[in-house]
Amino acid sequence: xxxxxxxxxxxxxxxxxxxxxxxxxxxxxxxxxxxxxxxxxxxxxxxxxxxxxxxxxxxxxxxxxxxxxxxxxxxxxxxxxxxxxxxxxxxxxxxxxxxxxxxxxxxxxxxxxxxxxxxxxxxxxxxxxxxxxxxxxxxxxxxxxxxxxxxxxxxxxxxxxxxxxxxxxxxxxxxxxxxxxxxxxxxxxxxxxxxxxxxxxxxxxxxxxxxxxxxxxxxxxxxxxxxxxxxxxxxxxxxxxxxxxxxxxxxxxxxxxxxxxxxxxxxxxxxxxxxxxxxxxxxxxxxxxxxxxxxxxxxxxxxxxxxxxxxxxxxxxxxxxxxxxxxxxxxxxxxxxxxxxxxxxxxxxxxxxxxxxxxxxxxxxxxxxx
Ligand code: IPM
Ligand code: MG
Numbered sequence: 001x002x003x004x005x006x007x008x009x010x011x012x013x014x015x016x017x018x019x020x021x022x023x024x025x026x027x028x029x030x031x032x033x034x035x036x037x038x039x040x041x042x043x044x045x046x047x048x049x050x051x052x053x054x055x056x057x058x059x060x061x062x063x064x065x066x067x068x069x070x071x072x073x074x075x076x077x078x079x080x081x082x083x084x085x086x087x088x089x090x091x092x093x094x095x096x097x098x099x100x101x102x103x104x105x106x107x108x109x110x111x112x113x114x115x116x117x118x119x120x121x122x123x124x125x126x127x128x129x130x131x132x133x134x135x136x137x138x139x140x141x142x143x144x145x146x147x148x149x150x151x152x153x154x155x156x157x158x159x160x161x162x163x164x165x166x167x168x169x170x171x172x173x174x175x176x177x178x179x180x181x182x183x184x185x186x187x188x189x190x191x192x193x194x195x196x197x198x199x200x201x202x203x204x205x206x207x208x209x210x211x212x213x214x215x216x217x218x219x220x221x222x223x224x225x226x227x228x229x230x231x232x233x234x235x236x237x238x239x240x241x242x243x244x245x246x247x248x249x250x251x252x253x254x255x256x257x258x259x260x261x262x263x264x265x266x267x268x269x270x271x272x273x274x275x276x277x278x279x280x281x282x283x284x285x286x287x288x289x290x291x292x293x294x295x296x297x298x299x300x301x302x303x304x305x306x307x308x309x310x311x312x313x314x315x316x317x318x319x320x321x322x323x324x325x326x327x328x329x330x331x332x333x334x335x336x337x338x339x340x341x342x343x344x345x346x347x348x349x350x351x352x353x354x355x356x357x358x359x360x361x362x363x364x365x366x367x368x369x370x
Pocket of ligand 1 (some may be wrong): 091
C-alpha cells in the first residue's frame, strides 16, 4: 500500500495563489504517478486570513498545520495591510507558524542554474556553478526576544526595544542541522555572528565550536563576522559551502545570497523543527520571494521557487530524493530549453506566463517519466 502524506497548502497573498495553482498541478501529477499519495487541504494565511477572519492565522489553521505532515506556503503581505497594528499584520501569521511549529532551522539554498548564470548582477564567472546553503536560526534571537516594545518616556519621547537572546541549546541544535547538511555536501561550515560586539555572538561562536569539536570533527569550521560575510558574499561567493547564522543576520544574508543568483523567482526554502522519535520533523516549505503585490493577478509570476519548495518537501519530509531530483531535472530542462517567465527573461528566450511555465514543467515531467 502506498503511504499517504497530509499537506496543508497556504497560498497566502499577492502572487501566492497563482504560483500555488501551478504547483498544485505538479502535486497532483505526483499523486497520480509517484509512490506517495497526497491528501491536500488548503487554508488561509496573512492578508487573505485577515480579510476573512480578522486575524493573520486562525487557531483552526494553526491546528491544521500542526497535524499535517508538511506545510507549503506561498507568500504573505501587501500594501493593503501595511497600516495595521503590529500584532495584526500578515507577517505575524508566518511568524506564528514558525514559532508554534518550532521551526528553528531555516534552509535557504542559493543555487545558480547554468541557464541563468548570466542573469546575476555579478560577473558570470563569479556565480556560475554557485551552490551555497544558508542555515538561518528561525525561532530565536531578536525576532522573538523579550523585552520588546515601544515605550513612552517621561519627557514624552519614545524608546523602542528588542532583545537579541540565544541559549546554548538553541545554538547547538541549529549548528547540528548545518553540520549534518555539510556532511552531505562539501563538509565546510562558516558560522556567522558579531562576536566582536555582541555577547550573544560570542556565545554563538563558542557553542558552534563546541558542537563541531565534540560531534563533527570531520567538518571544517570557519568563523566570520556578519559584515564581512556580506562583503565576501558579493566578492567571492563560491568560497562558501554551508553558512550557519542567527535569525536577523540570516534574514539579511539570505536575501543577499539570493540575489547573487539573479533570480529570486527560482529560490526555495525549508523550515524544519526538531526530529521526533521516528525521525520526523515538523516542516514548512516556502519560496524565498515575497508576495510581489505589484505583479499579482497578472499570470506573469514565476512558479519555480514554490515548485522547488515542494521538491525540498519531497526530499526532507518524505524521504523522496528521486522525486525531488525529477522536479529539479524538469525545471533545469525547461530553463535550458529557453522558457522564461518575465523575472528571468533574457534576450532571445521565450517569455511565457505563469500558467505556460506550469504547462512546460508538466510536459517535461511526462517526458522524464513516471
Ligand atoms: C523572510 C521574511 C520574513 C522574515 C518576514 C516576512 C517576516 O523577510 O522570510 O525572510 O523577516 O523572516
Ligand atoms: Mg527576509
